[in-house]
Amino acid sequence: MSQDNPRIAILGFAIECNRFSPVTTAADFEQDVDIRGNRIVSEARSGASITMPDLPGFFTEMDRTGNWTPVPLRVSLAQPGGPVEESFFREFLREIEAGLKAAGPLDAVFISSHGAALAQGTDDPDGDLFEIVRRIVGPEIPVVVVFDLHANVSRKMIDNISVFVGYLENPHTDIYERGVEAAKHMRECLAGAKTAITMVKVPIVAPQISLLTAKGPYADLIKYGQTKVGGDILNVSVMAGFAYSDSPKNGLTAVVTARNGNRQAAADLSLDIAGRAWGMKDRFKRAMMSLGDAVQLAASVGRDRRRKPIILADVADNPGGGGRGNTTYLLRALRSAGAQNVLFGVFNDAALAAKAHQLGEGAIFTASFNTEEHQEFSLPFDCQAKVVKLSDGRYVGRRGVLRNVSSDMGPSALLDLGGIQVVVISHRCQCMDPRQFEMFDLDIAQARVVVVKSRGHFRGGFDEFFKPDQIYEVDCPGLTSPVLANFTWTKLPRPVYPLDEETTWMPPPSA
Template sequence: MKRIAVLGFALESNAFAPPCGRADFEQRGTYRGAEIDREARAEHPAIYSGISGFYAEMDRRYGRSGWQPVPVVHAASQPAGPVEEDYFKGLLAEFEAGLAAAGPLDGVYIAEHGGATATHTHDPDGEVFALVRRAVGPDVPVVATLDLHANVSDVMMDSVDVLVGYRTNPHVDIFERGAEAARLLEELMAGVRPTAFRVRLPLVGPSVTLLTADGHPYGDLIRLGQSKLDDRVMNVTILAGFAFADTPKNGMTVIVTTRDDPALAKRLAVELAAAGWADRGRYVPRMIGLDDAVTQALAAGADPMSPSLLFADPADNPGGGGRGNTTYILSAFLAAGVHGCIAGVFFDPALVEQAFAAGEGNGFRADLNTRETARFSDPLSWDARVVHLHDGRFVGRHGMVEGKSVDLGRTAVLALDGVTLVAISKRQQCLSSDFFEAFGIDVAGARSIVVKSRGHFRAGFQHLFPPERIREVDVPGLTSPNLANFDWQGLPRPVFPLDPDAAWAPPS
């Protein structure tokens, strides 16, 4: 019987956002011991999907009685600022104690994000990986899954046998990558020797340029990488990284892992990196201004026969550390008299409290951002009517939340003249039409929609909005795709496209 430890730490850290700690991880999801087993195999799990995929594949290959999971702790937060040192060190202590108590292990699966920083270090993910390696020794196979926005350090590479990155953005393959990690771990336990080579490019693509659908440069590069898989090549992972972590390890990273063929790993990694660098000119964002967004929303509202439009606010993406409550688009649409618009999800627990106090069907003066102190989260007051109140829990049907349990906290649907606003109590991005439909809102009948999301929404709205009806709006925020807006401290310079003259040459 194979005994496999399961653990992980999932955080994407924005250096310009407030730090996060225990409350953030408890709210998003911290699972210990048997809780991990139960959630991984639940019909509608809330836990990280990679763990569910790993369990499902191990169950399929070995049967539930043929392997023994040794679940330790998995802690995940919504993207935020750096993790607080005291909380993180406490989590490390839990990992260490759990592995020490586990006894002999045949393997370890680390369900990580890879884009974290901490108040004391730019590489907390490396600290997790190094701790695991120290705890289990040099001979126990260790595999880890990583988000496409992971920033990979030398410590991360040296501590883990195989790093498995997602292949899709929006990330609709997390379950599958967990299953892949299980298959690769089985190979390692059977004696296969992995050999990996990594190349980092001075390429930090703005978030809106990192989609993986056909016609997008990042997707084209990932597909090229997958075409190299064969009996010798066990994994090709190409990580765009997360710019806002602002660390020395930023930069698009190509990792090729072979079955005991280090020369091939190096040759392919350099080949793929060169292809990515040659295509760098496509990693330049193209957004519309706020005035144009207002004009187009007004036109859509005035002509019911015209195609409806979806406006994304990538600069205030909670999925990248944004607060999910800037009012630039909302206030402009209200001031202009836009009608037939739905907007969300807007993170403002105080506003939700106001709505619950007023009660369904009643009007009140909605005061937005009364408790918010973060940069860009300006206040706004507007007359509102409470359309619907809800506990915020539902099971998703589309995109990244399909089949998943979702909890937005207490939720209020508010009518602000021609804009219907969904206000929530637990900060997260708008991932799909479920985030409106769960509260009785007719998304298909809306003339325009505004979502607080960078790109993951595309998977959850693709049944309603093809790419040609989506607009990314250039407004301020903690996750603005205009990288020149930020005071970078750790980002290695020069990098493209922030520095158009950045250069790269393949390693000798």
């Protein structure tokens, strides 16, 4: 083993899949991130990477702590969406397999993952990937993986890796730090540490809006887990999972990685955390505001400058959970109510953005929303509009989840609908960074009402303008509705709480 200069394979496969959304294609990965070889290294060391921030975090810490040689293979990321096109996923696996075989002797593998993927032919693509990696590199090579806390964890996933590192924060403002943490564990593994991973799953599939980590039941669980890190406990990850994957893997899962092969310590702690989660299950329910109440509130706040400005979160159309970012329920209702001083972002409609670019700044026209996409919830809407400003949609995030991340919304336009200013984009994404408005010279501090297509990550980007008591989650129809009874589940293990009130759970004899 080349201990003074370890060779570490670098790869990434990250997508959060919503069973109810349209299939995620090769073109979707191409539009987001699908890079190979040295491009991966240059992005990770650029200071404004297009990848997830765990990769730059991992590189920075590895660079700081000694010699190493990255062996970059492929990093493929796409916006949350439907199950991944089977041909793309199979081809990805083949390329990783061939790349690992051709790489020569490797000392370790780092994987930037998400953990809630689906493909058309498998409900556990992440597990399939790790199994292939393990088979090729053998049982002794450290495989360190970073996961989103929305990962749906399987036995296959944990049995084929050495260290499991899950995000601790939601909004995910700690992704970079988790990459740094992964590098520390990597150094320890390279120095000979032997690890053991255990998991315990409980039948809790919580609505995504009840999984914030500033406060609440999930915050308490994660905090408790972190008090146990140290000694033989290397990492504690409490994975809430992603409901809309509708997969057999769904369910809140406590995952513990132990040092010194101390499987018993890991097993005891994962069981302890799972039991605590079950004990607080009632706290994972959360109420929303009705559309009617939200619009009434927005209209009055827009008129009365003495009242605090507000954010309305269109949580049921969150592109960050597979929503299309183009439902018109809120837009239409705000327009009918004559709401003023509203910023609305970001609306995914490439055809409308192209039309605005064709007409040019200053043009007044009838804006037709959703002329090209006809999903169940993507209803058409026509409205008089003025093209205020155009943009190529490229920016580097400045706050929260996207801080120092390079993003591309595609050709974009700011339209004024008479008191409602809408940012229309071409590449589907959620609204979570102030730059998505500021690139159009909009001053968020002056807005009375901001509407975001986002479930919760906007909280990390907009917290300098809005405190939690100024945020309202609105109950509209959509592909990411927190009302789980709205969906026809096919693979979710039932009964599951809170969907099925009568759900029971008995702790297993061991993890």
